[in-house]
Amino acid sequence: MARLAVAWAALSELVPYYPLYALLFLDTGLSDAQISALFAIWAVTGFVTEVPSGALADRWSRRGVVVLAGFLQAAAFVVWTAAPQAWAFAVGFVVWGISGALVSGASEALVYDALAAVGAADCYVGVNGWMVSAELLVQVPTAFAAGALYAVGGYALVGWVSVATCLAAAALALRFPEAPRTAEDDDSLGVTLRQGLGEALRNPPLRVLVLAVALIGGLDAIEEYFPVLAGDWGVATPAVPVAVLVIALAGAAGAALGGRADRLRAGTLLAFLVAAAGCLAGAAVWARPAALAVVAAFYALYLAVLVVAEARLQARIAGARRATITSVAGLGVEMASLLVFTAWAIGGPVAVAVLVLAVVPVVRAGLRTRETG
Secondary structure, three states, X not given: OHHHHHHHHHHHHOOOOOOOHXXXXXXXXXXXHHHHHHHHHHHHHHHHHHHHHHHHHHHOOXXXXXXXXXXXXXXXXXXXXXXXXXXHHHHHHHHXXXXXXXXXXXXXXXXXXXXXXXXOHXXXXXXXXXXXXXXXXXXXXXXXXXXXXXXXXXXXXXHHHHHHHHHHHHHHHOOOOOOOOOHHHHOOHHHHHHHHHHHHHHOHHHHHHHHHHHHHHHHHXXXXXXXXXXXXXXXXXXXXXXXXXXXXXXXXXXXXOHHHHOOOOHHHHHHHHHHHHHHHHHHHHHOOHHHHHHHHHHHHHHHHHHHHHHHHHHHHOOOOOHHHHHHHHHHHHHHHHHHHHHHHHHHHHHHHHHHHHHOHHHHHHHHOHHHHO
């Protein structure tokens, strides 16, 4: 099961379009304003469909929703590749946004329940860490594959191979085991949605853990700025992708160690988070190419804490609303990422480091729910 989950996570990210789709938009002739509008369509779609998609997974089938997500993402890239123009990109982002919402809560619930069914729920933190690690590590072959495919067949070949990898990930997801349905699973979609939301918002220990996961997860939005940091700190433009990959590899190592970090008490994990903030602030003050190594340390420490927090959320959830509650946390992550964007606009990486420290009290309360619950 663990190998299946890690393989699926890696294959889901092995999409040649990922490193190139922004360039596709530019080469098609879209303006910066049009590209920003496309990203806004993508984000809004995710906001609107995140929690209902979790309820659908709980009501219908978590495995079915994950498989459907793969087919929808493939459909989005078919539209892009067949008709590379503004309206097609907008349609594709709507479909892709729905796909992302479908998979975000359902996949975690599916993997956790599959492990719990064989008495291995305690292994989830390690499996989740390796899944996150695989998603980061696969960026390396994806970048090389995207460049090679573009050189041979342009954006069209990149697009059709992306469609194929999405379909392959959907096919692999069919192998996930799924627990038999119970009488509680037979509630209507509306009842499932209301009960899941109610449990996430009215259960105090669960509520604070959902909030903690949302705040920690939202901090990952800083990944979008790693190339900016590299460029601003004097890294030559051709070397920026390599510098960013080094940070991603450090993050992969931190995530992979999440299983061991889960054995630590909340106070130690909080120290990791505080140290991560210190690394980010120190790197910002140093502001030299070598400072990216300190940013890499920040990312490794941060992802180790994130993996543990996500696992503790799954361990806290009980009942048939796991995907819905996880989707509530996912919606919180999307909203918390706006705090990172705002902080960056105000004060760059130093302001983001302050934001990391600001979330520590909530994270402290959330991580200690397992120790006191």
